Amino acid sequence: MAFIPHTERDVAQMLAAIGVSSIEQLFEEIPANLRIKSLAGVPTALNEMEIGRLMSARAKADGRPLCFIGAGAYEHHIPSAVWAITTRGEFYSAYTPYQAEASQGTLQLLYEYQSMIASLTGMQVSNASLYDGASAVAEACLMAVRANRKSKSQRILVPTTVHPHYRKVAAATAGNQGLRFEEVPYCTAEGRTIVEALGKYDGQDISALVIQQPNFFGVLEDVDALTDWARARHIFVIAVVNPTSLAMLKPPGEWGANGVDIAVGDGQPLGVPLSSGGPYFGFIATRMEHVRQLPGRIVGRTVDLSGRSGFTLTLQAREQHIRRAKATSNICTNQGLLVTAATIYMSIMGPQGLERVAAASHARTRELVTALSRVKGVRTAFTSPCFHEAVLLFDRPIAPVLKSLEGHGVLGGLNLAEHYPELGPALLVCATETKTAEDIDAYARALTEAMKAARAA
C-alpha cells in the first residue's frame, strides 16, 4: 500500500549488503522508550477503488451550487489544455530547478511567466511567485520597509477597502518585525478611499501606502491621485490588483505621474480553480531598481559554455539558503505548479481573450446588479464605478436571506456584516463570464421569493 517495490529477495540482499539481520536493526540508534507503540488513530488502508468511491461521495455531497461569491476568489472558464499540460508528470513531479540543465522546461516557463506579469502590471520585473495574494501583500510591506531608504518609521497605511483577510495576514506576518499598520477610512457613500482622508498624515514619516484596485467592494479607487499623493511624500505605493482586471484597467506601472513601487495580487483568476481557497499563487512585480529587495525565486536568461541561450535561477544571494538569517524572506518552496497553469492560461487567452474575459465579467456583474436591485428591499450601495463586483444594501438582515437562497441552489454572495458592520445589511456580489442571463434570472427570482418569505416571517 505504501508504493514500496521491494521483493523479499531484494530485502534479504540489501540487509546482507548492509550487514544487519533485520530492518529493525537500522533503528537501533533511536532510544527504545521513544518507539511508537500504536498508530490506532490512523484508519486501515483503502485501495484505490475504495478511496475513489469515498472521495466521489464526499464531492457529491458538497454539490455544485450556482455561486455569486467573489471576494478575492473568482470562478472563470479554464481551457481544458491548461490542466491537461500542468498535470503532466514532467511539470507536476519535478522540484525547484536547482539543477538548471535538467530543468530548462520549468525555468523557461518561469521566465515567460515573469515577462507576462511584468507586462500585465506595467512593471519592469517580477519574481517567480509567492504563496497567495494575502502573503504577497505581507511580503510587499516588508520589502517596502527594506527598500524605502527615505523612511524609518515602518508605518504602513492600509485603507479599510483592502481585502480584510489580506490586512489580517499582513499584520500577522509583518507585525512580528515591528511593522505598524494604520487603517485609512473610506467614504461610505462612494465606497472608496478619498485623498482628503490622508491629509492627517502630511509631514509624517510613513513607509508605504497600500492601494487595492478594484478594492474589496469592487469599487474603482482614484489610483492616480492616491499614488501621486504618496510618491510626492517619499511614501512607497503598493498596488494590490486583480490580474483579469488589468486587461481593462490601467496597470499599476502607469498609476499617477510615475507609477507605483510594488504591484502584487493573487493570480488565481488566471486559470486556477476555486478549490476551497488554494493552492493559488501570489505575484509580485517591481521597478528594476528594487530587484535585489524582491523575495523568492527569480529566473534569468543567460548563456551556456557554448554560448547557447539558457535559463537559471538568479540573484540567489537574496535568499535563505545563502543568506540565512539576513535573507529577504524565509520563502523557499513557492507555487510553481500554479504559475505553470497561469502561464498556459495567459498564452491561450492572449491579450484579446483576457480583455474579453474582463469585459464579459464586468458586463455580467452590471446585469446582475441591475436585476437584483429591482427586487423590493434591495439597492446598490455606492455611487462610484465598479469592476466585476458590487455591494448591495438590504432592508433586513442578510443571513436568513442567504440561507433561503441556498435552498434554491444559489450562493448569493458574501455577507459583509462581520467586516463592515457600518454599512448595515450589505452583500458583496460577483458575476464572471461563466454566468449566463438564465443564471442571473434564476438568482433574481430566488431573491424575490427569499425577500417575500423574509417579509412574511
Place this chain on the structure above:
Amino acid sequence: MGHQVMNEKVIFEYSQPGRGATDQWPQAVPEATDVPAALRRRSAPMLPEVSELEAVRHFTRLSQLNFSIDTHFYPLGSCTMKYNPKACNQYAMLPEFLARHPLGPESHGQGFLACMYELQEMLKEVTGMQGVSLTPMAGAHGEFAGVAMIRAYHRARGDLARNEIIVPEAAHGTNPATATMCGCVVREIAVGEDGDVDLEALQAAVGPKTAGIMLTNPSTLGVFERRIEDVARIVHAAGGLLYYDGANLNAILGKVRPGDMGFDVIHMNLHKTFSTPHGGGGPGAGAVGVSARLMPFLPIPIVGKDGERYRWLSEADLPQSIGRLSAFMGNAGVLLRAYIYMRLLGREGMAQVGEFATLNANYMLARLRTAGFEAAYPQRRASHEFIITLKRQARELNVTAMDFAKRLLDHGFHAPTTYFPLLVPECLLIEPTETESKDVLDAFIEALVHIQREAEEEPEHVRAAPHTMPVRRLDDVRAAKQLDLTWKPKPPGSTDPSLAELPA
C-alpha cells in the same frame, strides 16, 4: 526512441498579431461606458498571440526538457522526492472540489471539511501532537507559524525577554531566516563530530533570553539525534520550547513521533512525507502541530466538529491565535492530496514508510562505501538519507561534487543535493525514498562508480559535464550581472546571436 526536444523558442517568438485561441474567448460585449477613461488601460499587455495548438505544443515541449520523478530517479536530499500517486491528483480534482468557493457556506462543504478534519486527526496521531492547523502553505510558512506561536506563548506569560532562537549550524537556511522574520535573534550552536548537537554548547547557549530551539531530527546530516531527550530537558529547564522541523519526517514515519521526543511544535512538509507533488517548486503545504500548551495560539482557520457537523474555527474560537496566514485556508487542494495519500497507506502502510526509506538509504551507503566513497559520518547509521564527501576527489583529481552531480545528469539521474549541509565539504546529500526499487539504486551506484573511474582517467570530461542535456553549464555570473529577467521584442532586422549559434 523518438526525437528528443533539445531547445524551444520563447513563446513570444511564436506570436502573430491577430492570432488567438478564439474558441476559448467569451462573447464580445459592448464596451463598458461606466469605467472612466482615466482608469482604463491604454495599450494591450504583451501576452502571446498564438493558437491553442501552438500553446499546447510549446508547453508540452517545455515539459520534455525537465527531469521529474515520473521520468527520472530524483535522489534530492532533504526533499523526499517519492512517487506522487496518480489517484491523489485524480480524486482531489473532482469537479465539485474544484468548484467549491473558499467562502462558500459550511452546508455546501461537509464532504470537503470531513477530509480536512480527518487529515488533522491523522497528522496528530502520526506526530504525537495535540492540535493541528493545516493553513501554512509551505515548510518555511509552517516554520514561521511555529516560531510565531513560540513568541506568542512567551508573551502571553509576560515573559517578554525571550527572543533568542537557537539553531544548530547544520540547519536548513529557512530556520535562521524564519527566526528573523518572526523578529527573533538567531544563535547558532555547534554540532559534535558524531553529528549530534554538542550538549555543552547547548547548555552554555540557553538562558533567560531563550525562546526556543529549532531542530531537525534526523538532522540534516542524515543521522538521528540520539540525545534528543537531553536536548529537550536542557531547553525546557531553561524555559524555552522545542521546534521540530519536519523536513525529515519521512525517516521516522511509523517508528517514532516528535511529540514523544518532547517537541512542543512541529511543521510537516506534506509535499515530502505525504507525497503531494513538488510542482516544479511548489505548491507545498506546511501543516503545524502543537503540544497542549500551544493550542490556543494555532493559526486559523482550523476545522472543528460539533456532533456530526464540521465547521471552521476562527478568531472567536481561538482569541489568542497568531492569526491568519493565508487569504483563505491555505493550499486546500494540496491538503486533499495528502489526505488521499494517507488513506491509501493506512496505518499499515504508514509504518512501512520510515522502514523502507531507511533501508534504501543504508543500502546505498553500504554499497558506496564498499566502492570506495567516503561517508561523512561512517560511524553512524544513515537515516532516510546520508552524506558522502568528495573532498578527496576534489583535492586529488580536481573533480568536485558539482562535477559529479552534473555528470549524473548524463546518466539519466537527477543529482543529489550538493553543498548542503554547509558543514561537510564537497558533499552529496542522497535521499532515495522508499518508493525506489533496488534495481534503480543499483544503477545509480554503478553510475557513481563509473564517474569515479572517469574522474581518474578523463577528469576534464567530468568537469565539462553535462554533455547530453538541452544546455551545458550556464553562466550564473552573467545571469546575475547582465540581468535578463523578462523577454523584450527585438528591434526589426536584428538577430539573437545566442539563438543563431544553435546547432542544426
